[in-house]
Amino acid sequence: MRGLICGPKLAACGIVLSTWGVIMLAMLGIFFSTHSAVLLEDVPVTDDSIHQDGNPDRIYNLYNKVGYNCFIAAAIYVLFGAFSCCQMKLNKQKEYLVH
Template identity: 60%
Template sequence: MASLLCCGPKMAACGIVLSVWGVIMLVLLGLFFNVHSAVLIEDIPATEDDFKSGMTKIHKLYDQVSYNCFIAAGLYFVLGGFCFCQVRLNKRKEYMVR
């Protein structure tokens, strides 16, 4: 069981904190991109031709960036779960040693 342990308790706790922050931040960004927030226009990969061809292309780019944010939030969630398992394994190891 201890062979699954690959990081210490402090690193695992830090990973949980960073994962929670990453999930919150990326879900909020994904929601704001999904509603096509005008403030985020500079963060989409649009060219001048995209603006000339109409807003449908811009809206598709907003949606694509939104999906990317949600996918990244999911990856952070999985990383947080892994770090949580590492914390539990570290506590179990500490309990077994005593």
């Protein structure tokens, strides 16, 4: 069967992992975009630069960049999930042709 790369169990695992990745990263992207204070430790900033000029716009821009990166990673997981669904479909076709 042309295009078949992985078996049915690996394809199912890919679907589960990609579903979880999309949910988790989309939620993280939303929380970073809304500047959640709980996620301040995950923003790439040093302690000295937080209190440097008192302007929160620089921190908010870092929050937005991290949130944007989370949305990009979620989109990559969507592509991986679509690939896994195609592999699952090809495995079903192969099983149908054999019987």
